[in-house]
Amino acid sequence: MIDVINLEKHFGDNKVLNGINVTIEKGDIMVVIGPSGSGKSTFLRCLNCMEDPTGGQIIFHGVDIADMKVDINVHRRNMGMVFQHFNLFNNKTVIENIMLAPVHLQCKDLKKAKRHNRIIKFTNLFRGKDKKKAPVEITTTKAEIVKNARIKAEELLQRIGLLDKADVYPSTLSGGQKQRVAIVRSLAMNPEVILFDEPTSALDPEMVGEVLDLMKALANEGMTMIIVTHEMGFAREVANKVLFIDDGQILECAPPEEFFGNPKNPRLKEFLSKVL
Amino acid sequence: MKRMSKVLVLLLAMSLIMGCFVSCKKEDTDEFTVGFDAEFPPYGYKDDNGEYVGFDLSLAEEVCKRNGWTLKKQPIDWDSKDMELKSGTIDCIWNGFTINGRESLYTWSKAYVDNSQVVIVKDNSGIETLQDLKGKVVIVQTDSSALAAFTGDGATDENKALCKEFKELQQVADYNSAFMSLEAGIADAVCMDMGVANYQLEQRGNGFKMLKERVATEQYGIGFKRGNTELRDKVQETLDEMLKDGTFAKIAADWGLSDSVCLGKEGTDSAYLNDVTTKNDSEPFIDKFLDVVGKLSEGMVASLSIFVLTLVFSLPLGLVICAIRMSKLKAVQWVAKIYISIMRGTPLMLQLLMVFFGPYYLFDIALSSEYRFYAVIIAFSLNYAAYFAEIYRAGIEGIPVGQYEAANVLGYSRMQRYWKILFPQMVKRVIPPVTNEVITLVKDTSLAFAIAYTEMFTLAKQVAAAKASILPLFIAGVFYYVFNFVVALVMERVEKKFQYYR
Ligand SMILES: Nc1ncnc2c1ncn2[C@@H]1O[C@H](COP(=O)(O)OP(=O)(O)OP(=O)(O)O)[C@@H](O)[C@H]1O
Numbered sequence: 001m002i003d004v005i006n007l008e009k010h011f012g013d014n015k016v017l018n019g020i021n022v023t024i025e026k027g028d029i030m031v032v033i034g035p036s037g038s039g040k041s042t043f044l045r046c047l048n049c050m051e052d053p054t055g056g057q058i059i060f061h062g063v064d065i066a067d068m069k070v071d072i073n074v075h076r077r078n079m080g081m082v083f084q085h086f087n088l089f090n091n092k093t094v095i096e097n098i099m100l101a102p103v104h105l106q107c108k109d110l111k112k113a114k115r116h117n118r119i120i121k122f123t124n125l126f127r128g129k130d131k132k133k134a135p136v137e138i139t140t141t142k143a144e145i146v147k148n149a150r151i152k153a154e155e156l157l158q159r160i161g162l163l164d165k166a167d168v169y170p171s172t173l174s175g176g177q178k179q180r181v182a183i184v185r186s187l188a189m190n191p192e193v194i195l196f197d198e199p200t201s202a203l204d205p206e207m208v209g210e211v212l213d214l215m216k217a218l219a220n221e222g223m224t225m226i227i228v229t230h231e232m233g234f235a236r237e238v239a240n241k242v243l244f245i246d247d248g249q250i251l252e253c254a255p256p257e258e259f260f261g262n263p264k265n266p267r268l269k270e271f272l273s274k275v276l
Numbered sequence: 277m278k279r280m281s282k283v284l285v286l287l288l289a290m291s292l293i294m295g296c297f298v299s300c301k302k303e304d305t306d307e308f309t310v311g312f313d314a315e316f317p318p319y320g321y322k323d324d325n326g327e328y329v330g331f332d333l334s335l336a337e338e339v340c341k342r343n344g345w346t347l348k349k350q351p352i353d354w355d356s357k358d359m360e361l362k363s364g365t366i367d368c369i370w371n372g373f374t375i376n377g378r379e380s381l382y383t384w385s386k387a388y389v390d391n392s393q394v395v396i397v398k399d400n401s402g403i404e405t406l407q408d409l410k411g412k413v414v415i416v417q418t419d420s421s422a423l424a425a426f427t428g429d430g431a432t433d434e435n436k437a438l439c440k441e442f443k444e445l446q447q448v449a450d451y452n453s454a455f456m457s458l459e460a461g462i463a464d465a466v467c468m469d470m471g472v473a474n475y476q477l478e479q480r481g482n483g484f485k486m487l488k489e490r491v492a493t494e495q496y497g498i499g500f501k502r503g504n505t506e507l508r509d510k511v512q513e514t515l516d517e518m519l520k521d522g523t524f525a526k527i528a529a530d531w532g533l534s535d536s537v538c539l540g541k542e543g544t545d546s547a548y549l550n551d552v553t554t555k556n557d558s559e560p561f562i563d564k565f566l567d568v569v570g571k572l573s574e575g576m577v578a579s580l581s582i583f584v585l586t587l588v589f590s591l592p593l594g595l596v597i598c599a600i601r602m603s604k605l606k607a608v609q610w611v612a613k614i615y616i617s618i619m620r621g622t623p624l625m626l627q628l629l630m631v632f633f634g635p636y637y638l639f640d641i642a643l644s645s646e647y648r649f650y651a652v653i654i655a656f657s658l659n660y661a662a663y664f665a666e667i668y669r670a671g672i673e674g675i676p677v678g679q680y681e682a683a684n685v686l687g688y689s690r691m692q693r694y695w696k697i698l699f700p701q702m703v704k705r706v707i708p709p710v711t712n713e714v715i716t717l718v719k720d721t722s723l724a725f726a727i728a729y730t731e732m733f734t735l736a737k738q739v740a741a742a743k744a745s746i747l748p749l750f751i752a753g754v755f756y757y758v759f760n761f762v763v764a765l766v767m768e769r770v771e772k773k774f775q776y777y778r
Pocket residue numbers: 011014016034035036037038039040041042043
């Protein structure tokens with residue numbers, strides 16, 4: 001689904017990524033680990049062009065999205081992202097946080113269709129009787145879009161057991177609750193892949209479990225996920241691929257049994273001996 | 277130990293404050309303080325070397341020399357002259373000070389200059405007689421004898437009738453802005469004392485002329501605090517002496533006023549002899565109060581409209597400037613940076629003058645009298661927009677980057693990101709600093725006096741001068757306080773409204 005070819009990223013003279021090559025298949029649960037400052041976040045942020053890569057290609061559904069000419073917004077909708085610090089919109093209620101983006105997107109499509117029909121109607125004035133074009137069919141209204149988005153948002157909140165928090169503002173939630181809302185917020189866009197950047201690092205230990213459980217559930221449903229984390233237990237249990245990045249390069253890429261049971265790269269061995 | 281040092285500090289502070297009071301108090305009776313308007317040549321003004329000079333000051337110097345006093349030249353704000361005199365911060369007003377109409381307000385010396393009120397117009401204005409002034413804008417100095425000649429209690433019926441037919445009788449603080457207005461076409465005529473007029477014409481050269489007709493005749497004297505005949509007599513004695521030995525005539529000649537002086541001539545001592553009558557001041561307080569409030573109401577409306585209109589324009593304009601300031605293009609950014617630094621780096625008063633007179637002096641555009649109000653609003657809006665822009669920018673930059681990034685990954689467009697997420701959060705953040713700015717604006721409205729726009733404070737000063745009372749100023753103070761109190765209350769409400777999230 002995603003082919004990363006020779007990805008490079010420099011910040012001035014600082015070469016953070018030096019030729020990353022990796023392929024992500026549909027349904028993959030890929031965990032990325034590595035020492036601090038090794039470029040894990042940068043890698044993840046390059047995947048959805050939050051940082052513009054300085055070299056290489058990212059082929060997503062056959063399109064090189066690292067190319068500055070493509071409309072990145074179109075592809076971003078298919079790539080959800082979950083942040084370490086949740087980044088819920090402070091000025092919106094929980095349910096608005098979830099609904100806003102899908103409603104906006106569908107309303108934009110609706111507007112486009114309407115505009116398209118107006119143009120057809122106008123140009124039809126100049127066409128012969130039998131040559132008139134049919135307008136595209138519009139089956140929905142704005143009110144309906146909002147209604148459906150609300151139903152879906154409520155379902156999602158129900159799923160994480162936070163339906164009663166639908167109309168409160170994020171500042172009143174606990175860290176674990178915030179992160180679960182953030183995860184379903186990206187789910188509401190129906191993405192094909194979700195990127196997680198250390199989703200549990202800012203949480204108190206007793207809240208880490210509830211977030212990991214939700215992620216496990218998503219994994220079991222077949223969601224494609226790329227996860228930067230320090231939770232080795234989670235990686236071993238859920239991942240089907242584990243990457244080790246250091247100095248901006250992939251030093252090891254293996255299934256978890258092999259990765260943790262029989263690491264080959266000496267730097268990885270040293271890293272594992274420190275963290276395990 | 278700690279206690280000791282606290283007590284010591286307290287004592288030190290107290291003695292410092294006491295010391296201030298003592299040194300401020302006038303104990304040195306050998307000092308003679310002359311109050312004068314520093315912009316009233318040739319009687320008293322600042323010369324090219326930055327020294328206060330003038331005919332009256334030369335006379336005062338000579339008087340002091342002969343009495344062994346040290347002369348203190350105290351430039352005063354003309355509107356506050358009575359308060360200065362009553363409070364004893366000055367000993368006399370000696371500054372081409374007209375006796376006529378003020379006979380009972382001061383203890384007077386004998387008249388020493390005979391001056392008349394004349395009208396100056398532009399050479400090519402086509403105005404030849406006083407009757408030609410009908411429908412024109414005429415300028416006089418605040419509380420000047422020219423003003424009294426048109427509207428004072430002693431004004432002739434003729435002048436009163438003429439004044440009613442003016443398009444506007446405008447009061448300015450000093451003759452420089454009067455002439456600038458005349459030059460710029462904002463006004464058609466300036467009415468002033470003949471001596472001043474002669475001097476101004478000499479200084480400003482061609483382009484102006486004096487009408488032959490006189491508005492009024494008048495005499496100058498030295499005004500002392502009512503009842504202070506002791507000091508007055510001493511000064512008068514010395515002046516008489518100077519007249520006898522020819523020093524007076526010589527000083528008059530030095531200042532080109534030989535034609536105007538009248539000391540010792542007949543009919544110059546009526547006010548001088550008249551200092552026994554006391555003014556009865558028995559108007560009930562409540563009447564006085566209502567009268568003053570009525571007079572000030574126009575100024576209140578003026579201040580309020582400056583305030584409201586400035587906010588209406590500057591709040592959104594600040595947003596535009598902020599957007600330019602935060603543009604991705606460095607060159608565009610600099611435009612806003614320079615704008616903001618100029619607006620914040622120069623006095624608002626100067627900006628007011630630039631906006632008001634700039635169009636004429638820079639581009640030769642004739643200005644109308646109505647432009648005065650527009651200029652106030654334009655200058656205030658431009659100035660406050662710069663401050664608001666910086667406040668907005670700080671507000672936007674204070675929003676965590678995570679909020680942008682989350683909006684980006686959810687596929688928000690630029691506009692959506694701005695209006696749905698950033699703008700509302702920015703508004704919440706900037707309310708406290710904006711409140712500060714708004715409260716400053718309430719007080720800053722008084723700066724409109726710089727271009728002679730009569731808002732609350734200017735009007736209060738004028739009324740205070742005309743009534744020789746501090747009451748109007750006190751009422752003005754209450755007005756500003758209540759105004760700000762309401763503003764603070766409203767802003768608090770707004771802030772509460774935004775408390776729904778954190
Ligand atoms: N916007 C930026 N500008 C300049 N340098 C950056 C920027 N973002 C990251 N870097 C640099 O890139 C390097 C890698 O950063 P990155 O955040 O990808 O590391 P990381 O592996 O995620 O570390 P951590 O585990 O601490 O999150 C660091 O040296 C960092 O200083």
